[in-house]
Amino acid sequence: MAVGGSDGESAGVTRRRAPRVDAIRNREAIIEAAADVLAEQGTAVDVREIARRSGVGMGTLYRHFPKKEDLVHTVLRKDFTEWAESARQAAIDAEDPWAALADFYRQALAGSARHRAIMENFALTWSTPDLDGINQLRVVLEELRVRAAGLLRPGVTTDDLLLLLVSLGHAVEITDECRPQLWNRLLHISLDGLRADHHEPLPGDAAPV
Template sequence: MSEPRTAAATGAPAAAAPPATRGRRADAERNRAAIIAAATAVFAERGGEVDVREIARRSGVGMGTLYRHFPSKEDLLRSSLEQEFTAWLTEAHERAAATEDPWQALSGFFEQVLTTQAHNRALMDSYVRTGGPTQECVQECRAFIDVLRERCERAGLLRDGVGTEDLLSLSASLCQVVQTPGGQHRWRRLMTISLDGLSSRHPEPLPS
């Protein structure tokens, strides 16, 4: 008896997924998106210690559905932060591209970083727990900061000797300030002082 021939063997197109299967997949994607959206809002408001039942309630799904997508709160927090970082970096690129003045683009980046940090408790909690963002985030930020630095350097606006690592370290240091008691109200003042020290108005050589 000859074996049945598959669609691939006969060259016939594979059968499309049944409508019920496609519907279940679409529902699952909608549920996942709703959970992440709710988690992003709740984490930003209350930090990483929030009860996931509140996230399920806001997203309109049951706890079983939430746990099927995210077996632990850490999985959900990680997915939420990754999505938020991607959206934030996209917005940062768009803002910088729309800003003709290189110095305004650089200072706007710092303000955007610190404003996000100051208003997102989940980011602060995550940094305290892990010691900072993931290496992937750091590398993407480094590449973007390098572009901003080069723009300022070509325009003669940046102090001699200031490198990308200096700007990355300054960003990380100011983010640490945001996490200190009262830091959410002091970071703008310290950012202004720090950025002034980067200006080409200061001809003095930097320490090696």
């Protein structure tokens, strides 16, 4: 009898430790609502708005994400990973190496303009790097640089391309409300400067992240 009772107790503990279906559903609803709100309003959003849209109480939200920063990081990591993989696949599928590089920048910057939280955090990527995010970008840009090697001016490195993306991301952040699409003009100027017909040596070295 004692053995049977022990088994029953163990099964009960296992059941209690397993995530409940409603808990999983609540977490997914919170993340989905947070993704929408962060894209619309940026990281300054009130978490009460996220709770309202997800249909859960504040207590439930805090059980899943004790700090607002935890929720923001989870959402941005998910959105950023999906975006980076999409950009990488688009670059792989493109036949023209220069068009692939230019389209990657346009897609990246247009995407950050539509997602306020990514736009706000994009400019911080270099000074306070999320190593996973940086590495995802570097993989894409390294592939693009290698493919376009004969079309790029001598000396251009993957870190040059990465820092250019972060810099233009900052330009999106500070100009998007007052002068939308100005970043597209700056991108055109920047891409022209990357072309191989510029032969003068580049100053200094690109510092790695």
